[in-house]
Amino acid sequence: MILCLYLTGMRPQEVQGLRSGCCPDPEPTADGAAGRHLIRSRHYKNVTDEDGNHISAGEDRDIPWVAITPVVHAIRVLERMVPDGELLLSAGHHAFASKRGHHGALKGGALNDQIERFVVWVNREATSLGLSHQTIPEDPHGASGMSRFRRTLAWHIARRPAGLIALAIQYGHMRTVLDARTSSGYASRSQRGLHSVLDVETALAAADTAARLSDRMASGERISGPASRRAIAAAATTPRFEGRIVPAKFAGKAARFLARDGVVLYDNPDAFLICAFKHDNALCEPEPGATAPRQYACRPGCGNTVRTDTHARQLRTRADEIDQMAAAAPGPLGNRLRANSERLRATADAHDTTAQPAEALT
Numbered sequence: 256m257i258l259c260l261y262l263t264g265m266r267p268q269e270v271q272g273l274r275s276g277c278c279p280d281p282e283p284t285a286d287g288a289a290g291r292h293l294i295r296s297r298h299y300k301n302v303t304d305e306d307g308n309h310i311s312a313g314e315d316r317d318i319p320w321v322a323i324t325p326v327v328h329a330i331r332v333l334e335r336m337v338p339d340g341e342l343l344l345s346a347g348h349h350a351f352a353s354k355r356g357h358h359g360a361l362k363g364g365a366l367n368d369q370i371e372r373f374v375v376w377v378n379r380e381a382t383s384l385g386l387s388h389q390t391i392p393e394d395p396h397g398a399s400g401m402s403r404f405r406r407t408l409a410w411h412i413a414r415r416p417a418g419l420i421a422l423a424i425q426y427g428h429m430r431t432v433l434d435a436r437t438s439s440g441y442a443s444r445s446q447r448g449l450h451s452v453l454d455v456e457t458a459l460a461a462a463d464t465a466a467r468l469s470d471r472m473a474s475g476e477r478i479s480g481p482a483s484r485r486a487i488a489a490a491a492t493t494p495r496f497e498g499r500i501v502p503a504k505f506a507g508k509a510a511r512f513l514a515r516d517g518v519v520l521y522d523n524p525d526a527f528l529i530c531a532f533k534h535d536n537a538l539c540e541p542e543p544g545a546t547a548p549r550q551y552a553c554r555p556g557c558g559n560t561v562r563t564d565t566h567a568r569q570l571r572t573r574a575d576e577i578d579q580m581a582a583a584a585p586g587p588l589g590n591r592l593r594a595n596s597e598r599l600r601a602t603a604d605a606h607d608t609t610a611q612p613a614e615a616l617t
């Protein structure tokens with residue numbers, strides 16, 4: 256349940272409505288490549304009859320959800336626990352305390368309770384294995400709950416392009432899948448799917464990046480990279496978001512903002528740069544029509560790159576960390592690590608040589 260919520264962007268009710276057999280293994284494509292796993296199920300939001308009354312039973316969704324590998328595995332596990340065609344989260348098969356009188360899927364309260372129990376289990380395992388840094392801390396905003404996963408997925412896709420989170424590649428992959436919105440029809444505009452949540456989160460992240468760049472320039476940091484001028488202009492015109500109250504209409508504004516090719520700034524902490532994304536310059540090969548870079552596939556030498564003095568400092572700090580690892584690594588691996596740290600230092604040196612104050616670039 257957590258994997259399905261976390262990695263598909265489905266709403267809680269939609270996950271509760273999944274049935275065994277909803278995600279068959281795909282046929283290979285015409286060119287022999289593996290096809291994508293698709294989940295076919297029901298959706299409930301905004302489903303109405305011809306008189307405009309909400310249909311609580313929902314309807315089959317025209318457009319399937321795309322399932323990445325961990326989700327397919329989760330569904331396969333659940334399919335071993337329930338009969339063919341049964342709800343994957345059937346109360347009759349998962350409510351162990353009493354099986355009498357359970358119909359339909361487990362209710363939201365029971366599933367929220369399971370999430371809390373999962374947190375307790377993770378923390379107990381982490382403590383017993385001496386991995387206290389991997390415990391899940393108490394959340395000041397209250398229990399996790401099913402409804403928070405969708406926004407969290409969008410947050411990770413928008414702000415953690417690679418590296419620090421366990422499923423970074425899958426998140427990057429999700430962005431690619433979602434960005435192919437016109438070609439794949441996945442969660443199309445008419446369905447409003449995850450796009451609007453992702454657009455809002457991406458626009459907020461881009462605004463934060465622009466604000467940070469402005470602050471750094473105001474404090475005297477220099478800037479380098481082929482997209483410096485564009486980034487400075489973008490930072491000057493991107494609005495700041497002091498709070499996080501997002502009105503309903505903001506999703507449309509966010510999508511229009513992100514469609515302005517060349518002026519949206521994407522933070523890429525793993526490549527130690529800001530990406531002033533212009534589709535035609537991008538070396539990371541975004542899908543045709545994509546409004547965001549494939550940051551996890553960032554390539555050196557791209558014309559969208561911008562760096563500040565802070566990035567150069569971070570590059571050197573990272574190079575020092577890699578050297579420490581190299582000192583403890585066997586021969587060939589140590590050599591590769593040292594080559595990597597030298598490359599990072601050379602990038603920092605190139606910044607120092609070419610960087611200019613913002614005033615000189617405007």
Ligand code: SF4
Nearest residue numbers: 530537539553554557
């Ligand atoms: S390759 Fe270019 S467009 Fe792609 S993420 Fe890196 S800087 Fe941005």
